[in-house]
Amino acid sequence: MQIFVERLYNALDSELNELSLNVHTTEEQYSASILLCKKAMANLKNYISSSYSFENTEDEILFFKTVKPQFYSKYIYFINIYNFIIQQPLGGDEILKDYINFELADLKRFFDHNQAFYQYYRSGSTQMDEVYFTRGGFNVQAELDDFEEDEVYSTGHDYKLSKIIANERYQDYLNLELAKITNNGNPQSEPTLELPLTWTANKTDLVELIYALVSLGVFNNGNIEIKLVMDFIQNVFQVDLGSYYHKYTDITRRKKERTSFLDKLKFALLRRMDDKFDITASPQQYIKFE
Structure with a gap:
């Protein structure tokens, strides 16, 4: 079932x-x-x-x-x-x-x-x-x-x-x-942030992350449309994801590493937890964004 x-x-x-x-x-x-x-x-x-x-x-x-x-x-x-x-x-x-x-x-x-x-x-x-x-x-x-x-x-x-x-x-x-x-x-x-958060990684990576969060049901007990989440996050991170559905379709068609960004997140967090790198270093030293 x-x-x-x-x-x-x-x-x-x-x-x-x-x-x-x-x-x-x-x-x-x-x-x-x-x-x-x-x-x-x-x-x-x-x-x-x-x-x-x-x-x-x-x-x-x-x-x-x-x-x-x-x-x-x-x-x-x-x-x-x-x-x-x-x-x-x-x-x-x-x-x-x-x-x-x-x-x-x-x-x-x-x-x-x-x-x-x-x-x-x-x-x-x-x-x-x-x-x-x-x-x-x-x-x-x-x-x-x-x-x-x-x-x-x-x-x-x-x-x-x-x-x-x-x-x-x-x-x-x-x-x-x-x-x-x-x-x-x-x-x-909303009050204007002195230092607003801006998404600087690959846009497809953000789409992958959002779809993962929605699929897990972390917002509103899983009862929310993907479009509402997309609109909110685009506003918060000051990024235009454009035709995000087409980006998601491209993700589903990957032959290898279908969840490449999520895999990178897991790897980066595990390394931080194991204290195997300097936490003051730039994340780009450890994660190569597409």
């Missing part, structure tokens, strides 16, 4: 990234993103329903607590933003602020209504996993609002968890939009 899921998720992520580079309007981008997610979800369901049998309870819990929500939360998140865009009222900043605050209040009601399960999810608890994330261990009527009406492919809480993950991301999106209005179009007002 792991190999299939990784390939399917990576393919979806790549398609979404390519879409963000080629689609002209935000509305078109999110509309197309919804369709891509729907296709991936259908492939995932078909694989689990017809080609795979869970090895044990732990395997079933892993799928419904981790794997399935990865795909479904993206789908719900894109629907949320698409609806936000097409329903956005005409008018000035104050009208838009009211609209965003109404959406934020609605999200707060959702989290308050699901407070117990939300706390369970955020705390990383596992003691109720067999009840929440295995099939047949729940009352369908009690969970009707968050049940997919497919007992073979659903548990009592996998869809609810997907909604929570999606709504957390949507909440971040709304707060960012609100900050843009407050700060006259800028996402946030």
Whole structure:
């Protein structure tokens, strides 16, 4: 299952990234993103329903607590933003602020209504996993609002968890939009650094690093689009990565040393940890950037 899921998720992520580079309007981008997610979800369901049998309870819990929500939360998140865009009222900043605050209040009601399960999810608890994330261990009527009406492919809480993950991301999106209005179009007002950090190595190396970090899920519990991370890091390190997706494609096509920059990082850190070189020396003495 792991190999299939990784390939399917990576393919979806790549398609979404390519879409963000080629689609002209935000509305078109999110509309197309919804369709891509729907296709991936259908492939995932078909694989689990017809080609795979869970090895044990732990395997079933892993799928419904981790794997399935990865795909479904993206789908719900894109629907949320698409609806936000097409329903956005005409008018000035104050009208838009009211609209965003109404959406934020609605999200707060959702989290308050699901407070117990939300706390369970955020705390990383596992003691109720067999009840929440295995099939047949729940009352369908009690969970009707968050049940997919497919007992073979659903548990009592996998869809609810997907909604929570999606709504957390949507909440971040709304707060960012609100900050843009407050700060006259800028996402946030940051103090000017006396000594700003500038990326001086190969740009492809930075792309490799960012994709590695996102793949490991180190940002927002793994629930973030690569484009948002790219935009943030380009701003922080004052670097223009251009068509970063094409750089990533070039990385995947390497015949040797596919993770060359990550290998260099590991080598440099190990040498520093072993005190085999002077820590005051320039890194270029030990790492040859392409």
